[in-house]
């Protein structure tokens with residue numbers, strides 16, 4: 001099994017990814033956190049997001065939330081991410 005096999009168990013699998021990427025000034029679609037509340041791989045998702053994702057909402061964390069967590073854990077910031085790259 002590969003490192004990303006947890007994504008097969010993601011509750012948001014098959015969902016429109018745009019709900020996790022609200023535009024500036026736009027409220028988050030409530031379906032995003034509803035998926036995460038029901039998800040069994042939030043730890044894996046958050047770990048991946050901390051290492052790689054500067055954009056979007058992952059495991060109920062915003063980009064700002066993850067920046068704070070990285071500082072607390074003394075992690076490096078990932079490189080700038082462009083929308084649409086995973």
Ligand code: SF4
Pocket residue numbers: 010011012013035036037039040041042045046057058059060
């Ligand atoms: S924690 Fe949320 S964003 Fe991450 S895989 Fe699960 S449902 Fe998707």
